[in-house]
Amino acid sequence: xxxxxxxxxxxxxxxxxxxxxxxxxxxxxxxxxxxxxxxxxxxxxxxxxxxxxxxxxxxxxxxxxxxxxxxxxxxxxxxxxxxxxxxxxxxxxxxxxxxxxxxxxxxxxxxxxxxxxxxxxxxxxxxxxxxxxxxxxxxxxxxxxxxxxxxxxxxxxxxxxxxxxxxxxxxxxxxxxxxxxxxxxxxxxxxxxxxxxxxxxxxxxxxxxxxxxxxxxxxxxxxxxxx
Amino acid sequence: xxxxxxxxxxxxxxxxxxxxxxxxxxxxxxxxxxxxxxxxxxxxxxxxxxxxxxxxxxxxxxxxxxxxxxxxxxxxxxxxxxxxxxxxxxxxxxxxxxxxxxxxxxxxxxxxxxxxxxxxxxxxxxxxxxxxxxxxxxxxxxxxxxxxxxxxxxxxxxxxxxxxxxxxxxxxxx
Numbered sequence: 001x002x003x004x005x006x007x008x009x010x011x012x013x014x015x016x017x018x019x020x021x022x023x024x025x026x027x028x029x030x031x032x033x034x035x036x037x038x039x040x041x042x043x044x045x046x047x048x049x050x051x052x053x054x055x056x057x058x059x060x061x062x063x064x065x066x067x068x069x070x071x072x073x074x075x076x077x078x079x080x081x082x083x084x085x086x087x088x089x090x091x092x093x094x095x096x097x098x099x100x101x102x103x104x105x106x107x108x109x110x111x112x113x114x115x116x117x118x119x120x121x122x123x124x125x126x127x128x129x130x131x132x133x134x135x136x137x138x139x140x141x142x143x144x145x146x147x148x149x150x151x152x153x154x155x156x157x158x159x160x161x162x163x164x165x166x167x168x169x170x171x172x173x174x175x176x177x178x179x180x181x182x183x184x185x186x187x188x189x190x191x192x193x194x195x196x197x198x199x200x201x202x203x204x205x206x207x208x209x210x211x212x213x214x215x216x217x218x219x220x221x222x223x224x225x226x227x
Numbered sequence: 228x229x230x231x232x233x234x235x236x237x238x239x240x241x242x243x244x245x246x247x248x249x250x251x252x253x254x255x256x257x258x259x260x261x262x263x264x265x266x267x268x269x270x271x272x273x274x275x276x277x278x279x280x281x282x283x284x285x286x287x288x289x290x291x292x293x294x295x296x297x298x299x300x301x302x303x304x305x306x307x308x309x310x311x312x313x314x315x316x317x318x319x320x321x322x323x324x325x326x327x328x329x330x331x332x333x334x335x336x337x338x339x340x341x342x343x344x345x346x347x348x349x350x351x352x353x354x355x356x357x358x359x360x361x362x363x364x365x366x367x368x369x370x371x372x373x374x375x376x377x378x379x380x381x382x383x384x385x386x387x388x389x390x391x392x393x394x395x396x397x398x399x400x401x
Binding site: 001002003006007008010011013014015016017018019020021022023024026029 | 249250253254257258259261262265266271275279282283286331332333334335336338339342343357361362389392393396398399
């Protein structure tokens with residue numbers, strides 16, 4: 001007997017095992033679907049609750065700190081390009097890529113008073129595949145309301161952002177006209193090690209209640225270090 | 228007969244009209260999909276769980292999914308591929324057994340179980356291609372549509388799978 005013949009014999013046997021299988025009532029499937037929607041809803045509600053707590057906790061840290069152009073880890077913070085909003089960063093509570101929180105601040109200047117108090121937060125977690133996933137959140141006060149969050153990953157040792165893992169804007173918690181697209185790392189990014197530099201080529205144009213980003217503006221750098 | 232989209236070409240998985248009631252689709256496809264899940268998971272109780280999960284997923288996207296017949300198989304193939312999901316399905320099935328619900332899928336005869344175990348030991352795509360080819364008599368175009376790859380890739384999976392399986396079983400591929 002050749003393989004084809006043998007396979008067809010065993011396929012017939014396999015088909016036979018389900019000939020008297022009970023087909024669950026359609027209601028059972030619908031109930032499961034409804035339950036799953038509830039489960040997903042509850043998970044999102046729990047995540048939103050945790051996010052709210054995180055914002056409150058981080059908000060209580062250093063909100064009075066004056067904007068600085070000097071990295072607390074010794075790296076230099078690049079000058080803002082053109083009219084781009086300028087992000088600077090600081091480390092809170094440990095190492096990037098581990099249990100730490102990397103906080104990236106929007107540096108308000110005289111021309112951008114609406115940026116005061118606005119912060120962009122990255123929450124890194126180590127994934128099972130060795131990559132780091134980050135939750136990005138931008139929260140603000142005053143005229144800028146809402147926040148944006150999403151996840152992007154840095155490949156281990158490569159540092160390429162996976163842009164398409166961001167949710168569509170309408171799935172975010174803010175009226176964003178487009179998702180947040182940081183895209184590359186250099187020179188040899190190793191999250192959790194020294195001198196991984198993440199570059200996001202966008203400028204932030206903030207309007208009351210609406211967060212809009214474009215990728216045609218200046219370059220914003222996040223310098224990541226565990227020193 | 229199921230309503231079929233007239234734009235489906237020969238060799239493609241027929242596109243079921245969105246106007247077909249979900250229940251009719253469900254009743255028609257449940258057992259074939261269950262057999263697929265049984266072979267791919269190797270466990271009758273997991274198979275029921277995976278099948279119901281897959282139909283639940285289709286139900287939730289019923290209005291937007293274009294090809295539910297192919298899509299439900301894609302879901303089963305992907306879910307059966309993950310050992311973690313398989314174990315989760317087994318646990319859920321055990322819980323269900325604990326609640327004294329009757330299992331209605333027969334176990335495979337020993338020789339048949341051995342054959343499909345050898346199929347599952349192949350790389351996942353080869354195992355899925357072989358299963359869809361032999362169990363469901365799918366063409367390579369249909370297999371490609373379900374696995375989300377090109378027709379030529381499906382042919383390669385099938386050809387390599389056949390050769391590897393024949394080697395394992397000590398027989399000729401044809």
